[in-house]
Amino acid sequence: MRVTFLGTGAAGGVPLFGCSCRACVRARLHKARVRLPCSALVETADSRILLDAGLTDLHERFAPGDLDAIVLTHFHPDHVQGLLHLRWGIGDRIPVCCPADPEGCADLYKHPGLLDFRALTALVPFMAGDLKLTPLPLNHSKPTLGYAIESADGCRFAYLTDTLGLPAASAKFLADWQADGLALDCSYPPHAEPKGHNDWSAALAVIAQVKPARTWFTHISHKLDAWLLDTQTIPAGLTIAGDGEQIEFTARAYQGRHSE
Ligand SMILES: [Zn+2]
Ligand SMILES: [Zn+2]
Ligand SMILES: [Zn+2]
Numbered sequence: 001m002r003v004t005f006l007g008t009g010a011a012g013g014v015p016l017f018g019c020s021c022r023a024c025v026r027a028r029l030h031k032a033r034v035r036l037p038c039s040a041l042v043e044t045a046d047s048r049i050l051l052d053a054g055l056t057d058l059h060e061r062f063a064p065g066d067l068d069a070i071v072l073t074h075f076h077p078d079h080v081q082g083l084l085h086l087r088w089g090i091g092d093r094i095p096v097c098c099p100a101d102p103e104g105c106a107d108l109y110k111h112p113g114l115l116d117f118r119a120l121t122a123l124v125p126f127m128a129g130d131l132k133l134t135p136l137p138l139n140h141s142k143p144t145l146g147y148a149i150e151s152a153d154g155c156r157f158a159y160l161t162d163t164l165g166l167p168a169a170s171a172k173f174l175a176d177w178q179a180d181g182l183a184l185d186c187s188y189p190p191h192a193e194p195k196g197h198n199d200w201s202a203a204l205a206v207i208a209q210v211k212p213a214r215t216w217f218t219h220i221s222h223k224l225d226a227w228l229l230d231t232q233t234i235p236a237g238l239t240i241a242g243d244g245e246q247i248e249f250t251a252r253a254y255q256g257r258h259s260e
Helices: 022-029 167-176 199-210 222-228 252-257
Strands: 002-007 040-041 048-051 069-071 093-098 115-120 126-129 131-137 144-149 158-160 181-185 214-218 238-240 246-248
Touching: 002 181, 022 222, 048 252, 093 126, 144 167, 158 167, 167 199, 181 199
Parallel strands: 048 069, 069 093, 093 115, 158 181, 181 214, 214 238
Antiparallel strands: 002 040, 002 246, 040 048, 126 131, 131 144, 144 158
């Protein structure tokens, strides 16, 4: 199973419009430091799912039939705005698995075009291609689901944005599940009095709670990037994800986890 971070930015991205902090200046100079809307592609030999649809060029990145499903964490614009354009395309309908949110975003429900919205039930697993996904409730300002994703060969990857901490049921599921990899919302530096998103301290607390083999922080704001410029020590097993970064999970990692 391969995971590609297509975007790792908080709403507004990096660089942030009008900001001249060091992180934003750096991102204007170095394309590799740009953070697009938070999203990821999960692939196996037979399947391909897109986690969140905030990238505004989805219609150019993917061709009809490329995706088994689009899986949404929630209906905030930075996670769905790419659908506003994609829906007017031509071809087979695309399953869009999402939390049950009566509001949705803008007029997506009223004019779905080729999008086939399917509301999920928390903690009830479903298949997308040959991937098994379990929706996990998160703590955010809209109905939001994270996903525990397992490949047919047993690799386990969890994707948790947007959230501040975890509801007890999701924390328990993940602690039992033992992820090989975890992508986690860490929007702000420490002491940010976080609302709806983890800051550095809250994100570390989630890691301590669910104990994944490795963690990647994502949904990163320019403030966290600026703070990281002066931060030398990143805990072992933790990576600050960047746009385009790929993770390869192998069945061997899965066997290793269970022989421990
Ligand atoms: Zn967001
Ligand atoms: Zn900035
Ligand atoms: Zn959000």
